[in-house]
Amino acid sequence: MGIRTATFLFIVTITSSLPAIAGKKNKKVIKQLRADITFLASDSLEGRRTGTAGETKAANYIESRYKDLDIAAYKGQYRHPFQFTYGREISNGTQIKLNSKSVKVNEDGFPLPFSAVGSFSSDVMPEVTEQGSIWMLPLYKDKDEADNPHFEADKHMYEYAKEAKRVGAKGVIFFDGYGSKYEPAFNKQSEFDPLEIPVVCLKYEGYKKYVQPVQDGTGTRNSLAVELKVSIKKTERTGTNLAAYIDNGAPYTVVIGAHYDHLGFGEDGNSLYANANKEHEIHHGADDNASGTAALMEVAHWVKNSKLHNYNYLFVHFSGEELGLYGSKAFVKDQKIDSSKVAYMINMDMVGRLNDSTRALTVGGVGTSPAWADVVTMGEKRKFKMVLDSAGVGPSDHTSFYYAGIPVLFYFTGTHKDYHKPSDRAEFINYNGEAEVIDYAEAVLTKMDKEHIKPVYTVTKTATGGRSKFKVTLGIMPDYTYQDGGVRVDGVTDNRPAAKAGVKAGDIITQLGDIKIISMQSYMEALGKFAPGDKTEVKLIRDGKEMSLPIELMGK
Secondary structure: OOOOOOOOOOOEEEOOOOOOOOOOOOHHHHHHHHHHHHHHOOHHHOOOEOOOHHHHHHHHHHHHHHHHOOOEEEOOEOEEEEEEEEEEEEOOOOEEEEOOEEOOEOOOEEEOOOOOOEEEEEEEOEOOOOOOOEEEEEOOOOHHHHOOOOOOHHHHHHHHHHHHHHOOOOEEEEEOOOOOOOOOOOOOOOOOOOOOOOEEEEOHHHHHHHHHHHHHOOOOOOOEEEEEEEOEEEEEEEEEEEEEEEOOOOOOEEEEEEEOOEOOOOOOOOOOOOOOOOOOOOOOOHHHHHHHHHHHHHHHHHHHOOOOOOOEEEEEEEOOOOOOOHHHHHHHHHOOOOOOOEEEEEEEOOOOOOOOOOOEEEEEOOOOOOOHHHHHHHHHHHOOEEEEEOOOOOOOOHHHHHOOOOOEEEEEOOOOOOOOOOOOOHHHOOHHHHHHHHHHHHHHHHHHHHHOOOOOOOOOOOOOOOOOOOOEEOOEEEOOOOOOOOEEEEEEOOOOHHHHHOOOOOOEEEEEOOEEOOOHHHHHHHHOOOOOOOEEEEEEEEOOEEEEEEEEOEEO
């Protein structure tokens, strides 16, 4: 389950005194769940990080299972690769020269990910700030700040450099003059917008070699000749979705999905393990989401041998979920998923830790169709404590289908102390509990197949987690994967400012009022400039053409 999008709108709890359905899940199913999860969460797969050999091994295993189950590939192939941009990296052409001496990039210093690219030069003196020159400044004010684990170096340098540009700096070189315990490094996942000036950071070793001699008078010059050549590029990655299909010749298809990727060694910064940066440990992801992957294959096996024939059934294993739902977004887009031909979508993410005491099972998406009112309460008959979330937007891949206009359900047995840590291992899975969740999912599929309707799609309210600095909303769902300038609209909420102004899904917002929108960061900053009731214009690109629409902002 992706940590970045983990937000629920509201929760309603229903306790049940109804008797459980007699009997336990077939021992063969539990045995297979144990085998699947044990393999997928094993050391040999190294955490199934998107784009790695571990992901490929997991994909090989999943494909072989569907072949054994005699379930056909979707559109002639099980694997559906997708490319996406994720992060930034320093290009080989980058050079930092001080007094004609080359600084070893990454070892002694590095450009910041939000630095302007190009060639720049100037003569500078440390801690002398003159308009039209490159400034050279200390990163930390004292040793205590240097050793403070909560000091946000990237944010500090970005905000200072942005202000320096405003008052006339030609560039900024920060230096660590204290030997911080938390050595600054290039942040590949930085979300700060590129600036119009070069920004460089010298590590402590670079400081001792190049800055300290000038400061203490031991050098032969009292200034430094600076030559910068900065080249930073976006990082392209490739993930692989897998899909199998049972074609019953029905007018509508049911999509059942689960993501199979996880965190690898925590390299992407999404680990919650305290020592993730110091200890290279595999994040096994047994519950998140080997559990859902195994459950999906068991559901597919059951559907294959069932009498369900009133829908077609599409089983999709997504990758890239932990990075921001990249796989499900790509699948909906690349496979041209047509909401008029899809009945509904069920997503299983983290279904392996049912608590035997509380019996709590969260079902999300219950507000996306009135059809779910009778369906979700079937869980009570199995003595689940049903925790219902109405929102179609949630912390997993069903969100991508909801924004495509498809009713969704999302099954989830809850977070735990091992979430996004190496300790999420196969031995901690509640296999009997997972089998019960599968049984419930199959009961829902059975009920829906008997009715063989296309459930009515309902737009739900959404919420944004955490505290924000703005009081207004446009009423859009941004595409967080888009990184080509502006903010691309994934969805528009009815009766909110964007919808009233005529903004549509697929539009790229480039300006709000006088503020240019470069990315999500500048979009958030722009919202912070307005108050409810303000009227302005939103500029956007639609089908390659620029447009300007009047818009009236309203409160969140």
